[in-house]
Every structure is written in C-alpha cells, then in structure tokens.
Amino acid sequence: MMTRYDHICLTVGDLDRSIAFYERYFGLKVVRRDAPHKGAVVESMTGVAGGELLAAFLTDGRFVLELTQFTAGQGARTTGSPANEVGSPHIGFACDDVRAIHAKWSVEGVRFHADPIVSRTRNTWSVMMSDPDGILIELREGPALTPEQFALAGA
Numbered sequence: 070m071m072t073r074y075d076h077i078c079l080t081v082g083d084l085d086r087s088i089a090f091y092e093r094y095f096g097l098k099v100v101r102r103d104a105p106h107k108g109a110v111v112e113s114m115t116g117v118a119g120g121e122l123l124a125a126f127l128t129d130g131r132f133v134l135e136l137t138q139f140t141a142g143q144g145a146r147t148t149g150s151p152a153n154e155v156g157s158p159h160i161g162f163a164c165d166d167v168r169a170i171h172a173k174w175s176v177e178g179v180r181f182h183a184d185p186i187v188s189r190t191r192n193t194w195s196v197m198m199s200d201p202d203g204i205l206i207e208l209r210e211g212p213a214l215t216p217e218q219f220a221l222a223g224a
Contacts, residue, residue: 076126076133077160081202084123084138090201094174095162097127097134105140117144134160152197152205159197159205167194167210174198 081087091097107121115122121141127134152159164170167185175181185196185208193211200206 076135077158078135078137079158079160079200079202079204080144081136081138081200081204083201084125084136086201087136087138088125088127091127091134091136094179095129097129097132099125100128101126107141157205159207161207161209163213164208164210167196167208170208171196 079087088099092099103124105121105123111120111122112118117139119141120139123138123140125136127136171181171185180199182197182199185194187194188211193209195207195209198206198208
C-alpha cells in the first residue's frame with residue numbers, strides 16, 4: 070500500500086533554464102541539487118545504458134518537483150508533449166486568478182495553448198500552457214477540492 074504522494078520527475082533539456090522557469094512562475098525553490106549521477110545506479114533506476122544525469126529538487130513546501138537533465142544517453146528531443154501522445158504528462162497547479170496570470174505571463178512570452186476557459190461542471194477557470202521543454206501545465210482557479218471531489222467533479 071502506498072503511504073503518501075512523494076514527487077514527480079520531469080526530464081528536461083536544460084536544467085538551469087527549467088529551474089529558473091519553475092522558480093519564477095510557480096514560486097518553487099531548489100532544496101537540493103545533486104552532483105552528476107552516473108554508472109550502475111543511473112542505469113538500474115532509468116534503464117538507460119551509459120546514462121548520466123544532473124538532478125534538482127524543487128518545492129513549495131507541499132509539492133516536490135524533481136527535474137533531471139541527461140548529460141549522456143539523452144533521448145530524442147521532442148518539440149513538445151502533445152496531449153494525445155501516450156505517456157504525455159501534464160502538471161496541474163491551483164491559482165487565485167487564471168485570467169490575470171494568463172494576461173501577465175503571455176506578455177512575458179510564456180506559451181499558452183488558448184485563452185482561459187470556464188468549466189460548467191466545476192465552476193472553475195483553467196488554461197493550458199507549456200514549460201520551456203513543451204511539458205504541459207494546467208492552471209486552475211476555483212474552490213479547493215479534496216482529491217475525491219476533484220475526480221468526481223468531471224471536466
């Protein structure tokens with residue numbers, strides 16, 4: 070039985086660029102930045118022969134985001150993570166004002182997929198955006214929901 074949520078890990082193309090992005094836009098802080106990992110441990114944990122990686126752990130005190138950058142054994146670089154691609158993740162963040170954030174960050178060059186929309190079933194505003202590597206991020210504004218309420222509310 071699982072005892073708690075632990076973390077999510079995203080593979081990025083440029084660790085420093087991604088750290089700066091998640092610090093600036095989501096208020097996450099680096100709590101640990103590892104020396105380069107290589108050898109049998111990396112190979113056994115990732116399944117990547119000859120893999121070497123850098124890792125950083127960011128948090129806001131409730132959410133832990135691990136970012137890794139392969140420096141050897143890199144996979145193919147994608148042009149983004151289309152939502153219909155099997156295995157494509159997205160991260161969801163709750164916020165106070167989706168429309169204001171969309172307006173401000175759009176001017177700063179953050180890539181949004183569309184204008185914010187309102188959900189009829191949840192009475193919430195949401196918008197999809199991408200991080201510098203094309204990883205999808207959903208911003209959601211609305212009442213705080215328990216995990217069960219969130220799952221049952223529908224789209």
